[in-house]
Amino acid sequence: MRLAVLGTGYVGLVAGAGFADVGNEVVCADVDAEKIARLMRGEIPIFEPGLDRLVANNVREQRLSFSTDIAATVAGAEVVIIAVGTPSAPDGSADLSYVLAAAEAIGRALTGWAVIVTKSTVPVGTAEKIREAVARVSEVPFAVASNPEFLKEGDAVNDFMKPDRVIVGSDDARACEVLRALYAPFVRTNDRMLFMEARSAELTKYASNAFLATRISFMNDIANLCERLGADVESVRRGMGMDPRIGPKFLFPGIGYGGSCFPKDVRAALATAEAAGGQLEILAAVDRVNERQKGVLVDKMAAHYGARLRGRTIALWGLAFKPGTDDVREAPSLTVIERLLAAGVKVRAFDPVANAAVRARFGDRVELCDGNYEAARGADGLALLTEWREFRRPNFQRLKELLVEPVLFDGRNIWDPAELRAAGFVYFGIGRR
Ligand SMILES: NC(=O)c1ccc[n+]([C@@H]2O[C@H](COP(=O)([O-])OP(=O)(O)OC[C@H]3O[C@@H](n4cnc5c(N)ncnc54)[C@H](O)[C@@H]3O)[C@@H](O)[C@H]2O)c1
Known part of the structure; x- marks a missing residue:
């Protein structure tokens, strides 16, 4: 398959190289000319174990290349992946300007049917916004699918090549078929693909990150209580984790979570709930506890x-x-x-x-x-x-x-x-x- 990936950050570069590694022809494009120049020179702009070799192998085999020319990258691709950033806006909601700018650029460049796949973490309803942004500037038929990415920085290549699950949100049968074929090599041993409508796929990503953040803040709260009570959180954590309903992962107390995902995704989920006239009360506390921690x-x-x-x-x-x-x-x-x-x-x-x-x-x-x-x-x-x-x-x-x-x-x-x-x-x- 011919793939275009927009955004060569942690997600775009890993996904692009991973898809190339199973035989696809992938072009990764970015608006950051310096990043693309470095990639073209064989440098990897981020540190991610195993990524340098994966990129180098696929560049050498001419399955993976890099470009700043978005239009040329998109033209002729059957799958166009959006993997640009969705940082926090000042009010905590996800800033969709990069995603929608990418969507418009894709619309202007489409030459034939393609499925536009959102890997960026985006609020519920974004698939519809992408569809509108593309349709405003293009008469070419296309489909939109939400395909949230669950890789972890630090182990991103492994996570991508052996995913726990692949979530596809789309109501378009052809798009689902193309994505099933695209992911088939990654879920051969165990079919872990789950199809649903786009809104549920978008929310699955936020709910997952919000839940993981909740475990961390919960343990930090318990740790602080341990100090007051003269208990040891390391014993408490082990004792809790032995319950298979709880499990031992993500129960480590510390100095709070950070990174490019949990903090902004927690805030975006809170903003989404508020905009929908609801509240995520537990998550609001998770955020407060983390700031304190x-x-x-x-x-x-x-x-x-x-x-x-x-x-x-x-x-x-x-x-x-x-x-x-x-x-x-x-x-x-x-x-x-x-x-x-x-x-x-x-x-x-x-x-x-x-x-x-x-x-x-x-x-x-x-x-x-x-x-x-x-x-x-x-x-x-x-x-x-x-x-x-x-x-x-x-x-x-x-x-x-x-x-x-x-x-x-x-x-x-x-x-x-x-x-x-x-x-x-x-x-x-x-x-x-
Ligand atoms: N980093 C992670 O571990 C991770 C995991 C899962 C999901 N995500 C989500 O994936 C998305 C990307 O995250 P990231 O960490 O890879 O971001 P990043 O900031 O590392 O990379 C984003 C890239 O997109 C480029 N870009 C911006 N606008 C563009 C456009 N119109 N066309 C082409 N390129 C453009 C930027 O120049 C940048 O290089 C975010 O929504 C994030 O929440 C990230």
């Missing part, structure tokens, strides 16, 4: 150092919103850094791949270091913000020698408090005794 480590620092916090140096390990990605969009680290700087604290930080993204936001207000031990050198305390694998078993003796004061703020509960206290550290976790 991003500040808990700094609250612990303020309580520990008291008036001595101003003028101190704090080292931060991990800045990406989660391990395995360079994405810092809405990462809790940004809140931590802003609050520390506002409190007159000097920040030294290290992330295996996200240093550049943080430098782009904070410039020289944050000292970004080349290694984790380097960040700790001369600091008055160390905060672990992202649980990269390499931070799980550091050389604590070395760390103790580098720190001026051996104080650890473990924002992800990856270290053993008893072991560290025995080694002479002052340890603060989340919801632990």
